[in-house]
Amino acid sequence: MRTQVIDIFFPEVTFLLSVDTPEQLPPDHGAEVAFAGRSNAGKSSALNAIAGRRTLARTSKTPGRTRLINFFAVNPSCRLVDLPGYGYAKVPASVRERWQESMAVFLNQRRCLRGAIMVVDIRQLLTPLDSQMLTWCQNARLPVHLLLSKSDKLSRGAAARALAAVRKTLDETGMAVSVQLFSANNREGVSEARTLVLDWLGAAGNQDKKSPGNKGRESGAYKQSRKNLRDFPRSGRRSG
Numbered sequence: 001m002r003t004q005v006i007d008i009f010f011p012e013v014t015f016l017l018s019v020d021t022p023e024q025l026p027p028d029h030g031a032e033v034a035f036a037g038r039s040n041a042g043k044s045s046a047l048n049a050i051a052g053r054r055t056l057a058r059t060s061k062t063p064g065r066t067r068l069i070n071f072f073a074v075n076p077s078c079r080l081v082d083l084p085g086y087g088y089a090k091v092p093a094s095v096r097e098r099w100q101e102s103m104a105v106f107l108n109q110r111r112c113l114r115g116a117i118m119v120v121d122i123r124q125l126l127t128p129l130d131s132q133m134l135t136w137c138q139n140a141r142l143p144v145h146l147l148l149s150k151s152d153k154l155s156r157g158a159a160a161r162a163l164a165a166v167r168k169t170l171d172e173t174g175m176a177v178s179v180q181l182f183s184a185n186n187r188e189g190v191s192e193a194r195t196l197v198l199d200w201l202g203a204a205g206n207q208d209k210k211s212p213g214n215k216g217r218e219s220g221a222y223k224q225s226r227k228n229l230r231d232f233p234r235s236g237r238r239s240g
């Protein structure tokens with residue numbers, strides 16, 4: 001059963017390392033899934049919920065908490081990556097520029113990167129910076145799955161309307177991005193997101209990781225998972 005696979009998949013997850021510059025990145029092999037999004041959107045909380053661990057990645061009420069790229073080892077060849085949040089006004093320009101450079105290198109050149117989980121606060125929807133990040137990912141031919149986070153902050157009706165609005169925006173831009181409601185607090189959508197992360201990481205283990213360029217990102221498995229997730233049904237507030 002799928003849940004049994006999930007239960008035995010993440011217990012070994014541990015903090016691996018934090019990096020500040022592209023030169024410090026760990027070896028580019030195996031498979032990685034990155035968590036990206038605005039500062040304070042709930043990236044670290046989402047990573048923890050999906051990994052099934054409360055305190056793996058540090059979370060905070062204060063925006064800008066995650067300033068380095070943090071790697072968590074799921075097993076010797078698979079990693080979850082907590083990226084620094086963008087859009088936090090108090091970050092000095094020099095830090096922001098360094099972050100942008102690291103991000104560009106990471107998204108464009110990291111061959112083991114299988115997909116990005118983009119976390120967007122459901123109360124803010126897609127901001128210009130989120131759209132920019134989506135464009136970066138599309139240009140890097142990186143599959144993106146969008147979590148509309150903190151869905152517990154809205155009523156069911158309002159959350160459904162927000163989901164429909166984001167789908168419409170994505171359809172209008174023509175971006176092939178899957179999207180779902182998500183709450184680290186009441187666990188809405190956690191199991192669906194976890195299934196996708198496992199698919200991305202697992203599919204990588206079944207193919208030639210030395211294939212050139214970004215071919216691995218466009219494998220049938222990823223296309224299928226994107227297709228399946230394009231229209232996630234609202235699955236109940238305690239689905240995880």
Ligand SMILES: Nc1nc2c(ncn2[C@@H]2O[C@H](COP(=O)(O)OP(=O)(O)OP(=O)(O)O)[C@@H](O)[C@H]2O)c(=O)[nH]1
Nearest residue numbers: 039040041042043044045059060064065066085184
């Ligand atoms: N109500 C609610 N609050 C959440 C949820 N997820 C995260 N939060 C809160 O939002 C705040 C930010 O969460 P983080 O997970 O630290 O956000 P982040 O995107 O990692 O933030 P930075 O690392 O600073 O960019 C914290 O106070 C969390 O408790 C959620 O699903 N529901």
Ligand SMILES: [Mg+2]
Nearest residue numbers: 043044065066
């Ligand atoms: Mg964080």
